[in-house]
Amino acid sequence: MARPREFNVDDALEGAMQLFWKKGYGATNLPDLLKAMNITRGSFYKAFGDKKSVYVEALKRYDRLQIGSAVTMLGDSKAGSNMDRLNALFSININDDNPREERRGCLMCNAMVELGPTDATVANLTSKMYASIQKSIFSALSENTTSSTTADKILNDKSVILTNLYFGSHAISKSGQPAPNWRVIIKAIAGEN
Amino acid sequence: MARPREFNVDDALEGAMQLFWKKGYGATNLPDLLKAMNITRGSFYKAFGDKKSVYVEALKRYDRLQIGSAVTMLGDSKAGSNMDRLNALFSININDDNPREERRGCLMCNAMVELGPTDATVANLTSKMYASIQKSIFSALSENTTSSTTADKILNDKSVILTNLYFGSHAISKSGQPAPNWRVIIKAIAGEN
DNA sequence: ATAATTAGGAACCAATTGGTACAATACACA
DNA sequence: TGTGTATTGTACCAATTGGTTCCTAATTAT
Numbered sequence: 001m002a003r004p005r006e007f008n009v010d011d012a013l014e015g016a017m018q019l020f021w022k023k024g025y026g027a028t029n030l031p032d033l034l035k036a037m038n039i040t041r042g043s044f045y046k047a048f049g050d051k052k053s054v055y056v057e058a059l060k061r062y063d064r065l066q067i068g069s070a071v072t073m074l075g076d077s078k079a080g081s082n083m084d085r086l087n088a089l090f091s092i093n094i095n096d097d098n099p100r101e102e103r104r105g106c107l108m109c110n111a112m113v114e115l116g117p118t119d120a121t122v123a124n125l126t127s128k129m130y131a132s133i134q135k136s137i138f139s140a141l142s143e144n145t146t147s148s149t150t151a152d153k154i155l156n157d158k159s160v161i162l163t164n165l166y167f168g169s170h171a172i173s174k175s176g177q178p179a180p181n182w183r184v185i186i187k188a189i190a191g192e193n
Numbered sequence: 194m195a196r197p198r199e200f201n202v203d204d205a206l207e208g209a210m211q212l213f214w215k216k217g218y219g220a221t222n223l224p225d226l227l228k229a230m231n232i233t234r235g236s237f238y239k240a241f242g243d244k245k246s247v248y249v250e251a252l253k254r255y256d257r258l259q260i261g262s263a264v265t266m267l268g269d270s271k272a273g274s275n276m277d278r279l280n281a282l283f284s285i286n287i288n289d290d291n292p293r294e295e296r297r298g299c300l301m302c303n304a305m306v307e308l309g310p311t312d313a314t315v316a317n318l319t320s321k322m323y324a325s326i327q328k329s330i331f332s333a334l335s336e337n338t339t340s341s342t343t344a345d346k347i348l349n350d351k352s353v354i355l356t357n358l359y360f361g362s363h364a365i366s367k368s369g370q371p372a373p374n375w376r377v378i379i380k381a382i383a384g385e386n
Numbered sequence: 387a388t389a390a391t392t393a394g395g396a397a398c399c400a401a402t403t404g405g406t407a408c409a410a411t412a413c414a415c416a
Numbered sequence: 417t418g419t420g421t422a423t424t425g426t427a428c429c430a431a432t433t434g435g436t437t438c439c440t441a442a443t444t445a446t
Contacts (some may be wrong), residue, residue, distance in 0.1 A: 002392035003442045010232050026219040041392050103310050109364055113306040116367035117296050160373045168361025171302055174309035175319040180353045182196040188350050195422035196412045223404060235424045
């Protein structure tokens with residue numbers, strides 16, 4: 001009944017996500033964003049409303065794809081021992097080979113820092129993502145212990161530590177710091193499980 | 194021989210630091226910055242050159258005052274046990290009572306995330322601050338152990354963990370997350386020292 | 387075919403951006 | 417009390433910001 005869209009919404013959001021991931025929300029201007037999404041202004045405002053909405057959609061996409069696959073990987077006992085999977089978590093998106101200029105950290109972490117205090121939608125989204133990562137770390141840690149009140153408490157603390165480390169490491173990496181030996185560090189925290 | 198400055202550079206930088214801390218670099222506009230510094234455009238550009246220079250000076254001030262006092266506190270054995278001092282580190286600037294909208298995290302962490310990849314000066318400054326915090330955490334941990342190659346290696350890992358946690362906690366707090374029980378967590382990491 | 391409906395794209399917008407120019411001003415020193 | 421000099425504040429600037437308008441193009445249902 002009407003003219004169909006010429007662009008693919010998912011492709012456009014992928015481009016937006018990549019650019020926001022690299023440059024942040026405020027430092028991304030509309031012309032660059034349109035280029036990254038490969039659409040023009042008209043289509044942009046027609047389909048998405050405004051810049052902030054696109055950012056939120058890009059963040060949701062990040063949740064689905066990046067956080068989602070990390071969570072899936074952590075829960076997939078066929079993907080290796082739980083320690084192996086925790087190690088894998090800390091190698092995702094941390095590219096120590098990249099020069100400082102090309103490091104983009106973690107979009108969720110960037111979003112928390114840039115927009116957490118000023119945007120409730122972003123704050124809610126990132127809080128949920130935080131919770132889902134922590135929960136799946138807890139589950140992975142739980143695999144080879146029998147549950148008990150005290151044991152669960154310890155594992156919960158450990159999952160908090162690892163989740164906070166996950167975010168801290170992404171933040172720090174953006175200043176060009178070389179990554180520490182995560183395998184050793186994760187073992188020091190979760191090793192006796 | 195010439196007209197003297199009417200404003201105090203330190204006071205102005207303090208105002209700039211507070212605003213940058215709260216809003217970040219990009220989201221701070223000149224009119225607001227001038228208001229926070231309590232000077233006018235003329236004085237601003239004459240005395241500081243441009244916005245980025247003020248940011249760098251504010252970051253240096255943060256290093257001197259905030260990071261500096263944290264480092265001093267960590268090294269001050271009269272200020273309590275090393276565990277007490279590590280706990281104190283994690284309560285500085287983390288105000289769980291503040292509503293999400295007023296949380297500002299840690300200026301150094303904010304700077305790494307927002308400007309680390311694009312500004313070498315900021316990256317260098319934050320890297321140095323990171324190193325000084327980690328070093329003083331290491332020293333605090335070392336207080337009640339006798340140094341040896343293997344013991345130092347373990348303490349170094351623990352200092353890396355705690356430093357990364359320090360940054361992660363600040364980032365996460367900006368999304369409104371309630372803080373975990375740091376005392377318990379720090380004890381879990383550094384407790385047997 | 388044609389009417390209805392939506393996408394696409396260019397021209398346009400006011401507001402805001404960081405930064406500059408310059409005249410008025412206030413002080414220190416002679 | 418001048419005179420030199422640096423500060424201050426205002427007026428101004430071009431460029432960029434995110435966003436809107438509106439006309440044309442493309443598609444489908446009738």
